[in-house]
Amino acid sequence: MVASASSLARLADVPGEPVAALLARYGGSPYALVQILREAQVQHGWLPRPMLGDLSDGLGLTLAHVEGVATFYRFFHTSPVGDYRVLFSDNITDRMLGNVSLLDDLCQRLGVERGKTRADGRVSVDFCSCTGLCDQGPSLLINHHQVVTRLDAARVGTLAGLIEAGVPLTDWPAEWSRVNDHVRRADVLLGTSLHPGEAIAAALARGVPALFGEMKRSNLRGRGGAGFVTGMKWQLCRDAKGSEHYMVCNADEGEPGTFKDRVLLSRHPDMVFEGMTIGALAIGARHGMLYLRGEYRYLLEPLLDVLQRRRDAHLLGASILGQAGFDFDIDIHVGAGAYVCGEESSLIESLEGKRGTPRIRPPFPAERGYLGQPTAVDNVETLCAATHIALKGGAWWAAIGTPKSTGTSVHSVSGDCDRPGIYEYPMGSSIDRILDDCGARDTQAVQVGGPSGKCLSALEFGRRIAFEDVPTAGAFMVFDRSRDMFEVARNYAGFFAEESCGFCTPCRVGTALVVKTMDKIAAGRGSRRDVDVLSDIDSLMHGTTHCGLGGAACNALHDTIVKFRPAYERRLTSLRFEPAFDLDAELADTRRMTGRDDAAAPVESPS
Numbered sequence: 001m002v003a004s005a006s007s008l009a010r011l012a013d014v015p016g017e018p019v020a021a022l023l024a025r026y027g028g029s030p031y032a033l034v035q036i037l038r039e040a041q042v043q044h045g046w047l048p049r050p051m052l053g054d055l056s057d058g059l060g061l062t063l064a065h066v067e068g069v070a071t072f073y074r075f076f077h078t079s080p081v082g083d084y085r086v087l088f089s090d091n092i093t094d095r096m097l098g099n100v101s102l103l104d105d106l107c108q109r110l111g112v113e114r115g116k117t118r119a120d121g122r123v124s125v126d127f128c129s130c131t132g133l134c135d136q137g138p139s140l141l142i143n144h145h146q147v148v149t150r151l152d153a154a155r156v157g158t159l160a161g162l163i164e165a166g167v168p169l170t171d172w173p174a175e176w177s178r179v180n181d182h183v184r185r186a187d188v189l190l191g192t193s194l195h196p197g198e199a200i201a202a203a204l205a206r207g208v209p210a211l212f213g214e215m216k217r218s219n220l221r222g223r224g225g226a227g228f229v230t231g232m233k234w235q236l237c238r239d240a241k242g243s244e245h246y247m248v249c250n251a252d253e254g255e256p257g258t259f260k261d262r263v264l265l266s267r268h269p270d271m272v273f274e275g276m277t278i279g280a281l282a283i284g285a286r287h288g289m290l291y292l293r294g295e296y297r298y299l300l301e302p303l304l305d306v307l308q309r310r311r312d313a314h315l316l317g318a319s320i321l322g323q324a325g326f327d328f329d330i331d332i333h334v335g336a337g338a339y340v341c342g343e344e345s346s347l348i349e350s351l352e353g354k355r356g357t358p359r360i361r362p363p364f365p366a367e368r369g370y371l372g373q374p375t376a377v378d379n380v381e382t383l384c385a386a387t388h389i390a391l392k393g394g395a396w397w398a399a400i401g402t403p404k405s406t407g408t409s410v411h412s413v414s415g416d417c418d419r420p421g422i423y424e425y426p427m428g429s430s431i432d433r434i435l436d437d438c439g440a441r442d443t444q445a446v447q448v449g450g451p452s453g454k455c456l457s458a459l460e461f462g463r464r465i466a467f468e469d470v471p472t473a474g475a476f477m478v479f480d481r482s483r484d485m486f487e488v489a490r491n492y493a494g495f496f497a498e499e500s501c502g503f504c505t506p507c508r509v510g511t512a513l514v515v516k517t518m519d520k521i522a523a524g525r526g527s528r529r530d531v532d533v534l535s536d537i538d539s540l541m542h543g544t545t546h547c548g549l550g551g552a553a554c555n556a557l558h559d560t561i562v563k564f565r566p567a568y569e570r571r572l573t574s575l576r577f578e579p580a581f582d583l584d585a586e587l588a589d590t591r592r593m594t595g596r597d598d599a600a601a602p603v604e605s606p607s
Contacts, residue, residue, distance in 0.1 A: 018043050019051060023058045030059045031371070033069055033353030037076055038294075038336055042145075046077040072355040072501075073336035074128070075144045075294050082117045082124035084163050087141045091130035091256040092491040093414045093477060099138040102156050103127070109160035123163050129339060129495055130256035131295045134414035134477075135182045135421045142169060144337070145297050148176045177298070181263045182421025185437060187408045188400065189268075189384050190424045196270045197315050199391040203278045204323055206390075211282055217394030219406045220386065224250060224342075224379030225449065225473035230386060233376055237283040237366040240374035247280040247288040247328075248370065248377045250347055254293055254339040255450035256495060257475030260410040261380040263422050265292075265299055268384060269306040273330060275383025277320065278390045280328040283376050288330040291347050294337045303332055339499035343549055344377040346501070357503045358547035381410055381474070401427030405466035413438045415478035423476075431461040431470070440478045445485055445564065450475040451492035452552035455485075455559035485564035486571065489556050490518045496553040507550030510541045514557060526572045531561060 022039055026032035036055060041047055047070050056066040070076045077085075088094070088103045107114055107125050117124040131147065133139040138151040146169050148159070155176065162172060183190055203211050215231030222228050237245060249272060253261040264272060276288045292300065307330055310316045320326045338356045340346045345359035348370050369375025378386070385407055389397045398406045405427035411434060414420045418439025425434065435443055446456045448465070449472040456463065456470070463470050479488060497511040514537055517530050538554035545551045561568060 019054045019058065023055075028059060029353075030061050031351070031353045033059060033061070033066065034073070034336060034350055035333060037066075037070055037073075038334060041076060045083065046080050049078070052078075069353065069355055073294075073338050075337035080117055080121055082122055083166075084123040085143050086123065086125045086163075087128035087131075087144075088126070089129075089131040089133060089137060089139045089141070090127035090491075091134055091137075091495075092488050093134045093257065094130075094137045094139065095487075095491060096415065096483070097138045099127075099151070102138055102151055102153065105153060106156050106160055109157065110163060122166075128295075128337070129254065129499060130258075132253060132259040132262050132293070133179065134257055134259055134412065136180055137414075141295060144294060145169075146172075146177055147179065147295075147298060148172075149179060179262075179266070179298075180421075181267055182419075183263065183267070184413070184419050184421040185423040185425065187424040187426065188388060189264075189271075189381070189408060189410060190422065192388070194271060194274070194387065194391065196274065196310065196313060197321060199274050199387045200277055200281070200315065200321060203281055203390040204321060204326070208282060211278070211390060214389055214394040215282070215386065218385075218389045218397040219394075219404075220382065220389060220397060221405065221467060222379055223381035223385070223409065223474065225255075225452075225471070227467045227471055230378065230382055233366055233378075234279060234282045236364075237374045237376040240367045242373040244287065244371070244373045245283050245285040246370045246373060246375040247276050247283065247285040248344075248347070248351070248365075248375055249276050249288070249290040249380060249383055250342065250344060250377050251296070251380050252291050252293040252335050252342045252347060253380070253474075254295075254342045254499075255452065255473055255475055256492070257412060257414055257447065257450045257477045258473060259412045259414075260422055260474045262296060262299070264380050264384055264410070265296070265303065269303055270310070271384045271387050272380055273306065273310060273316070275378070275385075275387040276330060277315065277328055278386055279376055279378060279383065281326060283374070285376070286327050286329075288328060289351060289370075290330060290332045291341070291351065292332055292334050293342075294335040297334055300332060300334060307332070338501070339495075340501040340547075340549055343547055346547075347377065348375065355501075357501055358549070360546075379473075402464075402466050402468070404468045409465055409472070410474055411465070411472070411476045412474050413476045413478065416440060416443065416480040416483070417478045425465065428464050428466050430464050431456060434465075434476060435461065435478065438478065440480070442480045443478055444481045444483065445479045445488075447477040447479070447488070447556065448472045448475070450477075451495060451556050452549065453555065455489075455556050455563065457563040484567055485560045486518075486521075486567035489560040490515075490522065492556045493518050493553075500550065500553075504544075504546035504550060506541050506544040507546065507553065510537050510545075510550075511553055513537055514554065521568065521571050524571065524573050526568075528572055531568055531572070535561060 022036050052066045056063040088099050110123055112118040112125055115126045131139050131141050136149040139149045220230045251261050316329050318327045335341055341350045341356040343358050346356040350356045365375045365377050400407050408424050409427050411423045413423055448454050448470055493514045497515045500507045500511050502508045538558050541554055542551050
């Protein structure tokens with residue numbers, strides 16, 4: 001449904017009404033709701049209910065739908081959050097670098113309580129999930145747009161002064177927002193510069209049938225974590241019936257510890273867009289969308305510049321490289337802080353202007369994706385690899401790595417090592433090799449693939465990065481023997497509880513119960529039964545959650561219980577099991593509101 005001309009005209013008649021301009025710019029399309037909300041919040045600082053009402057009228061949506069979307073994404077606010085919204089990245093690597101003490105210091109300097117807006121409306125300070133800057137943390141995000149990296153006490157002190165003085169973010173030291181790529185080891189993807197358009201020209205010269213042959217010969221598997229064969233996905237999408245086909249790049253790398261897409265987008269954007277264009281040629285798509293995670297908002301303008309340059313060079317738009325009928329262009333959709341949108345069906349829901357709730361599958365996006373049409377969703381790194389395969393052929397790619405895991409893989413290395421950053425290796429490389437190259441010493445554990453991946457002990461460092469051994473979406477977090485693996489797992493548990501979309505009960509309740517139980521153990525009230533309870537929750541969630549993200553939420557918990565049991569055992573000081581759930585405490589607010597003052601009530605009268 002698109003807004004009627006009369007509703008747009010009514011808003012346009014309001015003098016200075018910015019909502020009307022936003023609606024007009026997006027053609028009154030309800031599918032653009034997330035983008036419209038994001039831009040409206042930039043203008044106003046937050047999303048008041050009257051504005052949401054105007055949007056619902058202008059887009060032809062119910063107010064309930066618009067409010068539902070506005071309250072789903074963590075970067076949208078339906079109440080004031082301050083002129084400066086300061087969010088400290090709270091991945092475990094940021095914790096290891098002292099982010100908690102830095103946040104406490106800033107709160108004290110500014111006289112603001114964490115999670116609250118200061119009375120004068122100047123500032124609010126809180127934690128957020130990983131910002132994709134693990135190689136140069138501690139870091140923070142301001143107003144969901146500007147990043148500050150390499151935080152220390154001195155920088156926090158200066159930052160507090162700038163906020164108190166009301167200095168605009170544009171006048172803050174540019175050095176603070178410098179983001180280094182930190183490419184430590186480059187191979188065929190990161191170490192090769194391609195001329196824009198040469199891979200497209202090679203694909204056109206081969207023709208679509210031969211292009212599919214090369215993709216299948218390469219055995220390229222998706223680098224986003226699932227590992228589905230890319231050529232097969234593209235073939236399924238091309239063969240699926242639909243009035244349109246869509247090409248989508250998933251650049252919503254929200255997995256804590258992962259930042260390879262950030263580097264590929266900043267260093268090799270042409271390679272990413274070229275891969276999308278080659279994929280569009282293969283599946284017969286005219287429209288493409290890159291879903292950029294909200295934490296990477298600062299990359300938007302440079303990426304838009306690259307897209308325009310490619311249009312000017314006839315690498316996007318009508319008749320690409322003079323090929324009649326080869327019409328394809330790309331839009332960028334910026335996310336709004338929802339980890340679950342990294343799951344492809346949730347991402348498509350967000351692209352359609354909805355809450356990012358995972359869909360029931362099948363049907364898969366290749367059959368029914370964006371707007372119910374066949375849609376190929378590929379990871380940033382996957383598309384970069386496809387660009388090289390289109391140019392050099394499938395046999396070349398298949399000769400690298402292992403027969404089941406071909407090519408190279410890019411790793412985001414962070415934690416206890418001398419040289420955090422980006423490392424590219426042939427698939428099949430060992431954990432030991434990566435640890436040696438990054439300068440890790442006395443390592444007790446490596447979390448591969450982020451919190452939803454595998455936690456490996458020192459006994460497993462001879463294992464190899466490959467789909468047949470240790471699969472990964474690219475995160476590689478290193479922990480030396482000074483680290484408490486219970487606290488590592490506890491941090492991950494808090495992340496999943498915070499990021500659960502809330503759709504299914506096993507994930508919504510299960511992740512919260514894990515946090516409560518681990519907090520109870522951390523407080524010294526744990527018993528052996530509590531560890532059994534955690535294992536039971538893990539087993540339950542693996543078989544009952546709505547999507548794979550919920551099913552993986554306890555992976556690190558399971559691995560640390562099995563491989564680092566002493567980290568739990570030394571906290572189990574209680575001889576008797578105590579429930580983590582306090583019924584009286586949970587009902588206290590309700591009983592106060594109802595004025596309970598009888599003898600059976602466990603709380604005092606509200607007198």
